[in-house]
Amino acid sequence: MAETQEFWNRIARKYAANPIKDMAGYNLTMDRTRAYLAADDDILEVGCGSGATALLLAPNVGHITASDISSEMIAIGREKAAEAKVANIDFVRATPFDDAFPAAPYNAVLAFNFLHLTPDVPATLRRLAGLLRPGGLLISKTANIGGMKQLVFRPVIAVMRLFGKAPSGLSYKTPKQLEAMIGAAGFEIVESDFHGDSRPFIVARKK
Numbered sequence: 001m002a003e004t005q006e007f008w009n010r011i012a013r014k015y016a017a018n019p020i021k022d023m024a025g026y027n028l029t030m031d032r033t034r035a036y037l038a039a040d041d042d043i044l045e046v047g048c049g050s051g052a053t054a055l056l057l058a059p060n061v062g063h064i065t066a067s068d069i070s071s072e073m074i075a076i077g078r079e080k081a082a083e084a085k086v087a088n089i090d091f092v093r094a095t096p097f098d099d100a101f102p103a104a105p106y107n108a109v110l111a112f113n114f115l116h117l118t119p120d121v122p123a124t125l126r127r128l129a130g131l132l133r134p135g136g137l138l139i140s141k142t143a144n145i146g147g148m149k150q151l152v153f154r155p156v157i158a159v160m161r162l163f164g165k166a167p168s169g170l171s172y173k174t175p176k177q178l179e180a181m182i183g184a185a186g187f188e189i190v191e192s193d194f195h196g197d198s199r200p201f202i203v204a205r206k207k
């Protein structure tokens, strides 16, 4: 975990400054996400990064707890929220497993570009289910690095890791495997789609 935080702290400012590559795909993801959110919702975002998505969605919900393992990402998020005078986001340095989160209070958990970074995806999904109210939603879009086509990238990722350019503990799952794991963690899939690239956008309701 210390290694993970170190990695993301090191690249946080650069990551935050990078423009979104596929703006149309991102906008579609935000539109589909908003369709599931209500004005008084209490939202948890895990792996929030520098807070760009939380800031964008803040006007659509009651409150967002934006969490991330990286203290540097959280610092950037706080800076941006202060600059934009957004008052309904709390930035918290935490992994989903931290005790800081009260049990099952959230209407939705957002996990964007996050689940592939967690080595034990089933345990993470069970934990996220535990943080949701019954009927609450998990909304995820995450890298697809588990398919045959992506096999070629594994040695590249291994080399990048040696040079500190890729995070450790990646989880190589296909979209179908991910859906099955989400189902096994006590969710029903309500939407599964692709928004312009190979990352599955999945919305799942806690049973």
Ligand SMILES: C[S@@+](CC[C@H](N)C(=O)[O-])C[C@H]1O[C@@H](n2cnc3c(N)ncnc32)[C@H](O)[C@@H]1O
Residues within 6 Å of the ligand: 004, 008, 046, 047, 048, 049, 050, 053, 067, 068, 069, 070, 073, 094, 095, 096, 111, 112, 113, 114, 117, 118
């Ligand atoms: C690829 S970035 C995604 C950031 C943002 N959600 C986005 O879509 O741009 C992944 C983020 O997850 C955070 N992260 C990685 N492992 C984590 C963990 N176990 N718990 C919490 N956050 C984690 C990193 O610090 C990083 O900010």
